[in-house]
Amino acid sequence: MRVAETSLRSIVITWLGLLALTLTSSLIGLLNLGSMNIVIAVVIASVQAFLILGFLMHALYGQALVRVVIVGGIIWFLILMTLTSTDYLTRGWLLPSGK
Amino acid sequence: MATHTLPGATTENYLNSEDGILSWLLTTDHKRIALLYTFSITALFFLGGTFALLMRLQLLTPDGALVDLETYNKLFTMHGIIMVWFFLIPSIPNTIGNFVLPMALGAKDLAFPKLNLLSWYIFMLGAAVALYSIFRGGVDTGWTFYTPLSTGYAMGYVVMAAIGVFISGFSSILTGINFIVTIHRMRVPGLTWFRMPIFCWSMYASSLIFVLATPVLAITLVLVSLERIFHIGVFDPAYGGDPLLFQHLFWFYSHPAVYIMVLPAMAVVSEIIPTFSRKPLFGYKAVAYSSMAIAIVGFLVWGHHMFVAGMSVYAAMAFSFLSYMVAIPSAIKVFNWTATMYKGSIELSTPMLYAIGFVGLFTIGGMSGLFLAAIGIDVHVTDTYFVIAHFHYIMVGGSVMAFLGGMHFWWPKISGKMYPEFLGKLSAITVFLGFNLTFFPQFILGYFGMNRRYGSYAPEFQDLNVLSTAGATILGVGYILPLVYLIWSWKYGEPAPDNPWRTTGLEWKTPSPPPKHNFEVTPVVAWKAYDFEAQREELHLG
Amino acid sequence: MAEQSLALREQFATPEQQRESATLGMWIFIVTEAMLFGATFAAFAGYHHWYPAAFNRGSSEMELTMGAVNTAVLICSSFTMSLAEYFAARGKPRFVWFLVLTALIGMLFLGIKFTEYYMHYKDHKLPGFGFQDSSPQSRQVQLFFFLYFVMTGLHSVHLLIGIVLVLLMLIPALIYIDENYSTPIHNISLYWHFVDVIWVFLYAIFYLPGAHLK
Numbered sequence: 001m002r003v004a005e006t007s008l009r010s011i012v013i014t015w016l017g018l019l020a021l022t023l024t025s026s027l028i029g030l031l032n033l034g035s036m037n038i039v040i041a042v043v044i045a046s047v048q049a050f051l052i053l054g055f056l057m058h059a060l061y062g063q064a065l066v067r068v069v070i071v072g073g074i075i076w077f078l079i080l081m082t083l084t085s086t087d088y089l090t091r092g093w094l095l096p097s098g099k
Numbered sequence: 100m101a102t103h104t105l106p107g108a109t110t111e112n113y114l115n116s117e118d119g120i121l122s123w124l125l126t127t128d129h130k131r132i133a134l135l136y137t138f139s140i141t142a143l144f145f146l147g148g149t150f151a152l153l154m155r156l157q158l159l160t161p162d163g164a165l166v167d168l169e170t171y172n173k174l175f176t177m178h179g180i181i182m183v184w185f186f187l188i189p190s191i192p193n194t195i196g197n198f199v200l201p202m203a204l205g206a207k208d209l210a211f212p213k214l215n216l217l218s219w220y221i222f223m224l225g226a227a228v229a230l231y232s233i234f235r236g237g238v239d240t241g242w243t244f245y246t247p248l249s250t251g252y253a254m255g256y257v258v259m260a261a262i263g264v265f266i267s268g269f270s271s272i273l274t275g276i277n278f279i280v281t282i283h284r285m286r287v288p289g290l291t292w293f294r295m296p297i298f299c300w301s302m303y304a305s306s307l308i309f310v311l312a313t314p315v316l317a318i319t320l321v322l323v324s325l326e327r328i329f330h331i332g333v334f335d336p337a338y339g340g341d342p343l344l345f346q347h348l349f350w351f352y353s354h355p356a357v358y359i360m361v362l363p364a365m366a367v368v369s370e371i372i373p374t375f376s377r378k379p380l381f382g383y384k385a386v387a388y389s390s391m392a393i394a395i396v397g398f399l400v401w402g403h404h405m406f407v408a409g410m411s412v413y414a415a416m417a418f419s420f421l422s423y424m425v426a427i428p429s430a431i432k433v434f435n436w437t438a439t440m441y442k443g444s445i446e447l448s449t450p451m452l453y454a455i456g457f458v459g460l461f462t463i464g465g466m467s468g469l470f471l472a473a474i475g476i477d478v479h480v481t482d483t484y485f486v487i488a489h490f491h492y493i494m495v496g497g498s499v500m501a502f503l504g505g506m507h508f509w510w511p512k513i514s515g516k517m518y519p520e521f522l523g524k525l526s527a528i529t530v531f532l533g534f535n536l537t538f539f540p541q542f543i544l545g546y547f548g549m550n551r552r553y554g555s556y557a558p559e560f561q562d563l564n565v566l567s568t569a570g571a572t573i574l575g576v577g578y579i580l581p582l583v584y585l586i587w588s589w590k591y592g593e594p595a596p597d598n599p600w601r602t603t604g605l606e607w608k609t610p611s612p613p614p615k616h617n618f619e620v621t622p623v624v625a626w627k628a629y630d631f632e633a634q635r636e637e638l639h640l641g
Numbered sequence: 642m643a644e645q646s647l648a649l650r651e652q653f654a655t656p657e658q659q660r661e662s663a664t665l666g667m668w669i670f671i672v673t674e675a676m677l678f679g680a681t682f683a684a685f686a687g688y689h690h691w692y693p694a695a696f697n698r699g700s701s702e703m704e705l706t707m708g709a710v711n712t713a714v715l716i717c718s719s720f721t722m723s724l725a726e727y728f729a730a731r732g733k734p735r736f737v738w739f740l741v742l743t744a745l746i747g748m749l750f751l752g753i754k755f756t757e758y759y760m761h762y763k764d765h766k767l768p769g770f771g772f773q774d775s776s777p778q779s780r781q782v783q784l785f786f787f788l789y790f791v792m793t794g795l796h797s798v799h800l801l802i803g804i805v806l807v808l809l810m811l812i813p814a815l816i817y818i819d820e821n822y823s824t825p826i827h828n829i830s831l832y833w834h835f836v837d838v839i840w841v842f843l844y845a846i847f848y849l850p851g852a853h854l855k
Contacts, residue, residue: 021769028849
């Protein structure tokens with residue numbers, strides 16, 4: 001194929017899937033699941049993001065390098081999150097000497 | 100294959116192909132854009148250097164007699180802002196990188212020539228805004244904009260300076276995108292990744308940092324500006340905010356930024372040393388992989404700027420360990436440059452003097468960084484002149500010297516003229532001596548406890564400060580000399596042949612200066628990088 | 642029919658190289674945008690970890706229905722944008738209508754968003770402008786709202802830029818975009834979808850965590 005293309009069928013199914021996932025996450029949001037609420041919300045959003053990136057943005061169909069770029073971006077965001085959180089998660093811990 | 104022109108023949112080239120100021124201001128030719136950038140960053144370098152000179156004059160005496168202390172705060176802030184964002188970051192990538200990268204790949208231009216011109220205009224806009232903040236009265240927060248000083252208490256034009264830096268960041272981002280796409284998609288047939296000169300690998304690694312780190316700085320400066328304007332923000336402890344969050348976000352960019360400053364310098368040195376050792380670069384793959392490793396691991400170490408800031412000690416330990424790791428690929432490169440010179444046919448030309456100087460001074464600077472990576476030592480020497488000496492050894496002894504070396508190395512290609520070799524060597528030696536006299540005493544001053552960012556100091560530090568200032572004036576002379584003779588040579592220099600250094604690299608297969616579209620016929624590459632043997636006859640190596 | 646000069650710029654050897662380069666460049670730009678927003682998400686994550694009660698309280702003040710509707714609106718705009726791209730690549734002139742529809746739906750999103758902002762302002766939930774909250778962690782709730790306005794505001798700015806670009810795109814769309822050259826539509830589509838991706842995460846972290854607390 002000349003250009004990374006998604007079929008009309010895939011576009012429609014993705015659209016409907018995204019709407020369904022929005023409804024799902026909204027309904028789940030009405031349940032009290034404690035600290036899991038935000039986790040589930042972000043997980044569903046990640047699935048939606050995967051659909052948008054993969055189908056509507058053709059990441060699953062185009063140049064392999066594009067997929068490398070996307071994965072690289074995700075990793076770099078995670079580096080920022082993770083290493084910063086080593087500070088935020090351990091800020092209140094005792095020093096090794098016990099003080 | 101290549102067209103050989105006799106030196107002195109006035110053929111059509113990128114300089115004379117079009118006339119008039121608009122043909123420069125609206126050019127999309129990467130070579131002309133490189134010259135636009137060269138003009139801009141040179142002017143900004145001397146402005147930043149002037150601030151440095153004023154600082155060194157202030158520090159001649161312990162009681163800070165030249166300027167008042169608030170003005171001194173503004174001097175070191177503006178020196179830092181200009182030198183970091185408006186000289187070091189754009190210097191090699193946007194001047195030598197813009198000029199050489201497409202040619203080294205055999206391409207006619209970068210992937211996005213119009214975006215390249217836009218980069219320059221955005222850079223100039225950012226510089227104009229930052230300069231305006233200086234002329235309105237300056238900023239005194241230090242180039243690091245730490246909160247809550249910057250968001251709540253600093254007098255001065257913080258938001259304006261932040262906007263200037265914010266704008267210039269987009270120039271970096273567009274350059275990074277341009278370089279990455281060019282290297283991926285515009286290499287000529289036969290030029291595989293592992294046949295590319297190391298210059299290209301290092302430019303690629305630098306460009307990764309441009310695109311991944313700069314956006315974080317951009318949003319951080321926006322957050323600082325919002326907090327300063329609206330008196331409420333994410334760094335404000337009164338609302339549960341954490342001033343350290345600013346430092347995390349700021350250094351997430353600013354540490355990789357120093358690798359933006361040094362990787363292109365290493366790129367230049369990796370071209371100069373094989374040329375003037377008449378030997379292929381030793382350990383090509385190791386150097387290529389090390390370039391990538393420096394860029395990647397460089398993103399994992401930012402917390403070493405925050406050891407004493409109140410960060411969790413466990414996070415500090417993680418960052419300390421990672422900081423030791425990042426030194427390894429740099430060391431690999433130093434070993435490989437040295438091994439390249441071993442049993443080579445050394446010519447101590449001007450570029451080679453700068454390159455060898457780079458290797459020595461970068462090594463000293465890098466090793467002093469290892470001291471700082473140890474939390475126990477850092478607690479004592481952080482915020483002293485030890486740190487200042489450390490980073491100036493790398494950024495001035497390293498990057499600036501590599502920039503000068505690269506300008507001399509590619510000068511014949513860029514201008515079509517040779518610079519005067521004696522003056523070149525004299526300047527290189529002057530810079531080397533002046534630099535060491537300026538900054539070596541600062542290691543000692545820092546070790547004995549002289550604080551950085553102070554406009555006055557304890558009297559026992561005066562002798563070393565006087566030496567440092569003396570060195571700074573010598574260094575200044577060393578910088579002014581090339582400015583003068585390079586400009587002189589543009590008009591009066593001896594015409595340059597296609598390949599004055601008889602070295603490898605596709606850019607040397609074009610006339611000096613090159614035609615507008617670089618190559619009459621698209622080259623096809625069938626040899627490794629630095630393959631002096633394969634091109635022995637063509638390069639008249641005898 | 643596209644002019645030959647547009648089909649191939651002089652620095653490229655083939656149209657495919659040009660197309661791939663443009664797409665690759667656009668994706669790298671999108672990664673820079675991801676890092677731009679990413680820093681704000683990192684800030685949110687840190688503070689959510691420190692102040693879960695305050696952040697849930699702030700989230701409960703959001704209008705879930707408006708957020709959900711807006712999410713659906715933006716998803717529909719991505720749908721119309723994908724259709725615009727699909728038909729442009731096949732040279733079908735109707736793609737222009739889908740571009741217009743995309744811009745209009747985007748404007749609908751902004752209309753709902755700014756209505757929400759105004760409602761927050763009226764409820765004294767705009768930090769720095771008469772913010773009021775009756776809980777003991779009112780200051781941290783204000784931090785939540787500061788992040789809400791900054792992050793959704795940044796998103797709205799990006800959406801507005803997208804709308805302007807789509808409208809500006811109508812000019813080349815009517816003149817020279819066809820099955821041989823539809824790269825600008827392809828690239829604006831990537832940008833538009835990315836803005837949608839950011840929104841689904843914003844919806845997840847601001848509207849949903851406290852929705853059960855109303």
